[in-house]
Amino acid sequence: MSQVTLLQIADKLKISVSTVSKALKDYPDVSEKTKALVKELATTLNYKPNAFAVNLRTKESKTIGLIIPAIVHHFFSNVIKGILTQAEKKGYLVIILQSNESYELEKKQIDLLLRQRVDGILISIANSTRNFGHLSDVLSQGKPLVMFDKIAKILECSKVVIDDRKAARDATQHLIDTGCKRIAHFRGPLLSQNSIDRFIGYREALENNNYVYDSDLVYICECGDSSFEEGKINAKKLVQKHKDVDGVFINTDLVAIGALTAFSEMGVRVPDDISVVGFSNWFMSSVISPSLTTINQPGYKIGKAAFKQLYTELKQRKNNLPVVHKKITLNTELIKRASTKV
Amino acid sequence: MSQVTLLQIADKLKISVSTVSKALKDYPDVSEKTKALVKELATTLNYKPNAFAVNLRTKESKTIGLIIPAIVHHFFSNVIKGILTQAEKKGYLVIILQSNESYELEKKQIDLLLRQRVDGILISIANSTRNFGHLSDVLSQGKPLVMFDKIAKILECSKVVIDDRKAARDATQHLIDTGCKRIAHFRGPLLSQNSIDRFIGYREALENNNYVYDSDLVYICECGDSSFEEGKINAKKLVQKHKDVDGVFINTDLVAIGALTAFSEMGVRVPDDISVVGFSNWFMSSVISPSLTTINQPGYKIGKAAFKQLYTELKQRKNNLPVVHKKITLNTELIKRASTKV
DNA sequence: CTATTTCACGAAAACGTTTTCGTTAATTTC
DNA sequence: GAAATTAACGAAAACGTTTTCGTGAAATAG
Numbered sequence: 001m002s003q004v005t006l007l008q009i010a011d012k013l014k015i016s017v018s019t020v021s022k023a024l025k026d027y028p029d030v031s032e033k034t035k036a037l038v039k040e041l042a043t044t045l046n047y048k049p050n051a052f053a054v055n056l057r058t059k060e061s062k063t064i065g066l067i068i069p070a071i072v073h074h075f076f077s078n079v080i081k082g083i084l085t086q087a088e089k090k091g092y093l094v095i096i097l098q099s100n101e102s103y104e105l106e107k108k109q110i111d112l113l114l115r116q117r118v119d120g121i122l123i124s125i126a127n128s129t130r131n132f133g134h135l136s137d138v139l140s141q142g143k144p145l146v147m148f149d150k151i152a153k154i155l156e157c158s159k160v161v162i163d164d165r166k167a168a169r170d171a172t173q174h175l176i177d178t179g180c181k182r183i184a185h186f187r188g189p190l191l192s193q194n195s196i197d198r199f200i201g202y203r204e205a206l207e208n209n210n211y212v213y214d215s216d217l218v219y220i221c222e223c224g225d226s227s228f229e230e231g232k233i234n235a236k237k238l239v240q241k242h243k244d245v246d247g248v249f250i251n252t253d254l255v256a257i258g259a260l261t262a263f264s265e266m267g268v269r270v271p272d273d274i275s276v277v278g279f280s281n282w283f284m285s286s287v288i289s290p291s292l293t294t295i296n297q298p299g300y301k302i303g304k305a306a307f308k309q310l311y312t313e314l315k316q317r318k319n320n321l322p323v324v325h326k327k328i329t330l331n332t333e334l335i336k337r338a339s340t341k342v
Numbered sequence: 343m344s345q346v347t348l349l350q351i352a353d354k355l356k357i358s359v360s361t362v363s364k365a366l367k368d369y370p371d372v373s374e375k376t377k378a379l380v381k382e383l384a385t386t387l388n389y390k391p392n393a394f395a396v397n398l399r400t401k402e403s404k405t406i407g408l409i410i411p412a413i414v415h416h417f418f419s420n421v422i423k424g425i426l427t428q429a430e431k432k433g434y435l436v437i438i439l440q441s442n443e444s445y446e447l448e449k450k451q452i453d454l455l456l457r458q459r460v461d462g463i464l465i466s467i468a469n470s471t472r473n474f475g476h477l478s479d480v481l482s483q484g485k486p487l488v489m490f491d492k493i494a495k496i497l498e499c500s501k502v503v504i505d506d507r508k509a510a511r512d513a514t515q516h517l518i519d520t521g522c523k524r525i526a527h528f529r530g531p532l533l534s535q536n537s538i539d540r541f542i543g544y545r546e547a548l549e550n551n552n553y554v555y556d557s558d559l560v561y562i563c564e565c566g567d568s569s570f571e572e573g574k575i576n577a578k579k580l581v582q583k584h585k586d587v588d589g590v591f592i593n594t595d596l597v598a599i600g601a602l603t604a605f606s607e608m609g610v611r612v613p614d615d616i617s618v619v620g621f622s623n624w625f626m627s628s629v630i631s632p633s634l635t636t637i638n639q640p641g642y643k644i645g646k647a648a649f650k651q652l653y654t655e656l657k658q659r660k661n662n663l664p665v666v667h668k669k670i671t672l673n674t675e676l677i678k679r680a681s682t683k684v
Numbered sequence: 685c686t687a688t689t690t691c692a693c694g695a696a697a698a699c700g701t702t703t704t705c706g707t708t709a710a711t712t713t714c
Numbered sequence: 715g716a717a718a719t720t721a722a723c724g725a726a727a728a729c730g731t732t733t734t735c736g737t738g739a740a741a742t743a744g
Contacts, residue, residue, distance in 0.1 A: 003459075003483070005730060016694045021732060031692060046479070048457045052398035053730035056699045061394070063437070063458075071426065072419045081413045084440050093458060095405070096438045098426050115390045116405075116435060117345075137388070141345070228629060257629050264631065284626045287570060287599050289606065347700060358724045363702060373722060395700035398729045 004047045013037060024049075055117065063093045064310060065113035067123040069101045069150065074253075074282040075299045076124070079148065082303025083122060090311055092119075101126040101224070110134040120144040120310045125152060127192045144313035144323070148306040150194060158313065158325045160306045164194050167295045167332040168201025169208070171249050171277040174293065174334055176209050178341040180247030180275050184217040186234055186259065188251040195223075195251055198279065202249055217245065221255050231258020232265075239268055246274055247340075253278040253285045253294055260288065260339065276339040290338035298330055305330065346389040355379060397459065405435045406652060407455035409465040411443045411492065416624040417641045418466070421490065424645025425464060432653055434461075443566070445470040452476040462486040462652045467494060469534045486655035486665070490648040492536060500655065500667045502648045506536050509637045509674040510543025511550075513591050513619040516635065516676055518551050520683040522589030522617050526559040528576055528601065530593040537565075537593055540621065544591055559587060563597050573600020581610055588616055589682075595620040595627045595636055602630065602681065618681040632680035640672055647672065 010017045015034065023030045023038035030038075041047075055061045066083060068076050080096065087094050095118065099106040106126050113121055114137065121138055125147065132152050138145045139157060148160040175183050185202045188195030199218070206213050219238065221230040231250065235258065238245060250256035256278030263270050270276055270290050278285060278294035285292035305328050316323045336342075352359045357376065365372045365380035372380075383389075397403045408425060410418050422438065429436050437460065441448040448468050453476070455463055462485055465477070474494050480487045481499060490502040517525050527544045530537030541560070548555050561580065563572040573592065577600065580587060592598040598620030605612050612618055612632050620627055620636035627634035647670050658665045678684075 003730095007730075017731085018695075018733080019693055021730095022693090025732090027733095029692060034692080048453070050398070050730050051458045052394050052403070053699090054732080056392070056394035056398055056701090056729090057731045057733085059699075071423045072416070074414070077414045077419050080438075081440065084413065084438065088439075093437050093439075093454065095435050096422075096426065097430075097435075098423065111390070112435065116393045228625075261629055261631075283570075284629070287603060287626070288630050289603075345700095349700075359701085360703080360725075361723055363700095364723090367702090369703095371722060376722085392700050395729090396702080398699090398731090399701045399703085401729075 003050065004042075004045045005050070006047075009038060009041050009045065009047060012041060059117075061117050061119055062091060063095060063116070063118050064307075065109075065116070065118040065121045066094050066096045067099050067106060067109050067113075067121070067125075068096065069099050069124060069126050071096075071098050074284070075149075075280050075297055078299030079124070079303035079306075082300040082305075083307045084303075086304050086307035086311070090307075092307075092311075099126045101128060103128040103131070107134040110138060114138065114141060114143070118143070120146070120314055122146050122148065122306050122310060124148050124150045126150075127189050130191075142317070144310050144317065146306050146310045146313070148302050150192070153193070156325060158309045158327070160302050160309060160328045160330065162297055162302070162330050162332045164197035165201035165204065167279070167297075168198040168249065169205045170201075170332070170334050171279065171295050172202045172205035173209075174336070174340060175247035175249060175275055175277060176205065176211070178247075178271075178275060182217070182242070182245045183211065183247040183249060184219070184238055184242065184245045186219045186221050186231065186248060186250040186255055188221060188223045190220065192223075198251055217242065221251060223252050223255060227252060227254035228258040228261075231255035231260075232262040233258075235259035235262035236266065239263070239266055239274075247276075248274060249277045249279075251279055253280045253282040253292060256292055256294070256339075257284060257288060260290070260292065270339050271341045275341060277334075278339075281335055285335075286337070293337045293340040294335050296333045296335050298332070301330055345392065346384075346387045347392070348389075351380060351383055351387065351389060354383060401459075403459050403461055404433060405437060405458070405460050406649075407451075407458070407460040407463045408436050408438045409441055409448060409451050409455075409463070409467075410438065411441050411466060411468050413438075413440050416626070417491075417622050417639055420641025421466070421645035421648070424642040424647075425649045426645075428646050428649035428653070432649075434649075434653075441468045443468040443470060445473070449476040452480060456480065456483060456485070460485070462488070462656055464488050464490065464648050464652060466490050466492045468492075469531050472533075484659070486652050486659065488648050488652045488655070490644050492534070495535070498667060500651045500669070502644050502651065502670045502672065504639055504644075504672050504674045506539035507543035507546065509621070509639075510540035510591065511547045512543075512674070512676050513621065513637055514544045514547035515550075516678070516682060517589035517591060517617055517619060518547065518553070520589075520613075520617060524556075524559070524584070524587045525553065525589040525591065526561070526580055526584065526587045528561045528563050528573065528590060528592040528597055530563060530565045532562065534565075540593055559584065563593060565594050565597060569594060569596035570600040570603075573597035573602075574604040575600075577601035577604035578608065581605070581608055581616075589618075590616060591619045591621075593621055595622045595624040595634060598634055598636070598681075599626065599630060602632070602634065612681050613683045617683060619676075620681075623677055627677075628679070635679045635682040636677050638675050638677050640674070643672055 006020045010020045023035045097109040145157045151159045187199045219234040281296040348362045352362045365377045439451040487499045493501045529541045561576040623638040
């Protein structure tokens with residue numbers, strides 16, 4: 001019932017706790033004979049070192065924290081998968097917390113993780129987060145912090161991102177290249193840096209091609225749980241108000257799929273009447289009809305890179321080397337499908 | 343840099359560590375005056391109790407483990423959300439591990455969690471898991487274990503499931519009720535208990551209606567990463583071999599969506615030529631065209647119920663009450679959409 | 685054969701809490 | 715005013731490791 005300890009093994013073997021500990025860790029000052037005896041008894045008793053005690057002693061937990069705005073989300077779940085896969089390889093456990101895009105919750109969760117004495121933290125911040133005190137707390141405690149996807153530019157730590165502006169330019173340029181003359185944009189929340197960057201990319205592409213920017217053609221979506229509905233609603237508004245629009249770049253795939261559905265319901269043909277480009281490359285986008293042209297956002301790779309960076313910083317700290325922060329920008333690519341012309 | 347400890351607070355206040363500890367926890371044998379002093383200093387120093395030390399002392403970690411076959415999965419990510427939401431409410435942290443449907447990995451992960459001294463474990467087992475020694479280890483260590491969705495019937499612990507057989511009967515019955523005369527089934531892996539149960543439900547519905555069971559109409563899908571492709575391939579085979587089939591009940595939505603795509607490519611009309619029912623009610627199923635009739639599998643509720651059960655068992659143990667295991671069966675429902683006739 | 689080195693092990697402190705049990709001083713009781 | 719109670723605090727053990735530093739005994743060196 002109660003767990004096996006070093007002391008119990010020591011007693012049965014009539015040796016000391018220190019020797020047992022050292023035997024299990026192959027210290028050179030333990031004879032092969034006792035090592036064998038100890039290891040054998042340890043396995044037969046199914047000994048498992050008590051992580052609390054080890055952590056307390058070594059001041060390391062081999063555990064990291066991960067705070068993410070949402071779990072039920074194709075992109076984020078891919079990120080998680082990337083992180084977990086890497087963490088597993090390096091022998092780290094991951095405590096996952098969901099901030100629900102709430103600053104207050106995020107703050108509380110950082111506190112929880114610090115109490116838990118995790119070795120480091122990975123975070124994609126909530127849209128509502130405007131204060132970064134909780135995050136600089138992490139840094140000032142000397143714990144590595146790596147932000148990904150939704151980052152705070154002001155914070156001095158490593159970051160893993162994509163180039164939202166460039167990706168948005170690519171998306172919009174593709175609409176222009178395939179003959180669209182009047183291009184709308186469904187943007188995300190006003191406070192989300194990613195949405196802002198994608199919006200800027202959209203405008204840049206217009207400017208680069210001497211298209212007139214018309215703020216009437218920009219619709220705002222919250223991109224929360226009702227993304228699909230938002231896409232439908234805005235698509236309907238768009239069609240009613242602006243008959244001349246023949247292309248739309250949409251902040252996220254789910255909203256875009258809502259738009260596609262609305263267009264289909266209204267008899268607006270895609271891409272003949274209007275071309276659509278989404279953002280993220282959710283799996284869904286490849287199987288709907290018409291399939292959605294979109295920007296591939298490499299979630300798995302982002303997660304992988306984020307953990308790797310955290311891991312290097314952990315090693316740097318451990319070896320008393322200077323910790324160097326990196327900003328890693330991963331490539332996106334335009335996936336051409338049936339919702340745009342060739 | 344280094345963390346604040348009770349000792350540091352004690353020294354600054356010229357009192358003992360014990361008093362500081364008790365003051366922070368509002369012990370009655372500490373004067374209000376010192377309590378106030380201690381608490382004030384604690385907050386200004388930003389004191390955070392060292393979880394390792396607390397856990398070591400109290401033999402509780404307020405942490406649970408969660409092992410799940412896959413993260414990038416609409417159903418499972420909903421389960422996770424349900425678990426995290428409840429855990430947060432009760433002040434528990436969750437370490438998430440992904441078994442990738444591998445028994446070996448699952449075994450290793452259980453071991454990791456036990457070393458970590460989590461208070462309890464939630465698990466949905468891998469398809470390849472046939473031995474349950476690692477799971478009974480958990481139980482014999484006196485730690486609560488709650489299985490959900492993919493369970494081992496043989497194990498004496500609490501379980502949260504749906505009634506796969508009934509759900510499959512409902513799905514098949516709906517095909518029969520809407521006029522299908524010859525009904526195929528795309529089943530899941532031979533080793534997966536859920537697949538087996540759904541297959542049995544399919545057969546039961548046929549029998550109940552005096553339909554002949556024809557093993558030629560049953561196709562096997564692995565339901566792994568290439569579910570969509572499997573759906574396409576099997577749908578093509580089905581159409582080529584059995585022109586007379588007018589309905590198909592498919593083990594999971596993703597495979598069903600692959601089938602829908604293949605039917606569309608081959609000019610087979612859904613539901614006029616063939617009706618399709620899926621399983622799980624992934625979000626995607628509502629937005630494709632034709633939208634997919636399917637069985638709703640309440641992931642969020644399952645996660646919520648699983649954590650709640652774990653929590654009650656935790657409390658029961660703590661209060662030295664007898665731990666009672668429960669099998670909780672959550673309701674599924676048929677969601678009628680456009681892939682079946684009315 | 686003494687002096688040094690190597691070998692194999694153990695004692696003990698430390699990590700930061702929690703909690704039991706004293707202990708002293710102040711207060712109350714009769 | 716002596717006896718009993720209460721109030722407020724501290725000492726110390728314990729949780730299970732890890733690791734440093736001794737310490738004898740055995741092996742080697744001169």
